[in-house]
Amino acid sequence: MDQELFYEKNGEGEKTLIFFHGFGQNHKILSPWVELTNKQYTIYNFDLYYHGNSSRPDIILSPEEWKSLFANFLKENNIDHFHLAAFSLGGRFALTTYQLFPEHTRSITLVAPDGIYENFWYLLAVSKGGNKLFKYFMLHPTVFNRFLKLVEKLKLTSSQMIRFAQKELFTKENRKRVYRSWTYFRPLQPKLNLINDLIKSKKTPIHLILGSKDLLVPIDKIKSKMDKSESVYYHILPLKHHQLIDGAKTLIPSLLEEVNL
Structure with a gap:
């Protein structure tokens, strides 16, 4: 498989804005x-690997490789x-x-970001032993659905989370995509201690837009991981995970305007 990192360029502003979408x-x-x-702004709106027009072999994406790829992008576009x-997933990137x-x-500006809080099921799926089981489940949806019913029966997670998993992993394409994304993007786990230090030392404004009804990205878990710096701002909307893209659309321009850098 060839490798391509696709992005669409829009806008005419002097400042540069880069977007990363979700799973x-x-x-x-x-x-x-x-x-x-x-x-x-001049906007560069990316397709993540294994999504849209971006493609990549089934291999690990390391921070070193991402640094090289992104540095080339910056150079090519001056x-x-x-x-x-x-x-969501774009938050990890x-x-x-x-x-x-x-x-x-x-x-x-992060909307319901992945990469800050890692839940039990994700950690299990990317672990050495768990990843093999994860792959088996993604290749055998009937067995996976039985497993979900058992998890629900034992009340190991909420019914809402079960419904979400069933919906997101209904198609073969999405099951393949979630396996690739979780497995091959695993090394792109942000080093939060370093990031928190950078935010404090460089006073980088970071806006976190979260949903009070979002079960995937719990507000309390995010707050417990992020430094209580004056540069970190929280914006809580009464929305579920999938509603936050549209819900945040008018907030994002105003937050960027506040930065004014």
Whole structure:
């Protein structure tokens, strides 16, 4: 399989804004964000690997490789400084990018971000032994559904989480995608101690937009992991996970305007 990292360029502003979408999506899902920011910014709206028009062999994506890929992107587009904004899985890429390019990052806006809090099921799925079982489940959906029913019966997680898993992993394509994303993006786990130190020392504004009804990204778990720096801001909306892209669209431009860097 060839490797391609696709992005769509929009806008005409002097400042640069980079978007990363969530799992099972592509750059088009963030079109509402683009429409409200493209007057002030030049926007680079990415497709993550295994999503949309971006492709990659089934191999680990290391921070070192991502640094090289992103550095080439910056050089090709003559970009010096940039703002980052991301939803869900894209948050893992945004935080890793900040960790690798802190001097170039002006601000970060994260909507229900992945990469800060890792739940039990994710940690199990990416563990050495658990990953083999995870792969088996993704290849055998009938067995996986039986497992979900057992988990629900034993009340190991909420019924809402079970319904979410059943919906997201209904198709073969999505099961393959979640296995690839969880397995091969695993090394892009942000080093939160380093990130918190960078936020404090560089006073990088980081806005976290979270949903009070979001079961995937619990507010208390996020707050417990992030430093209580004056540069970290929380914005809580009465929304579920999937509602936050649209719910945050008018908030994001105003937060970027506050940064004004």
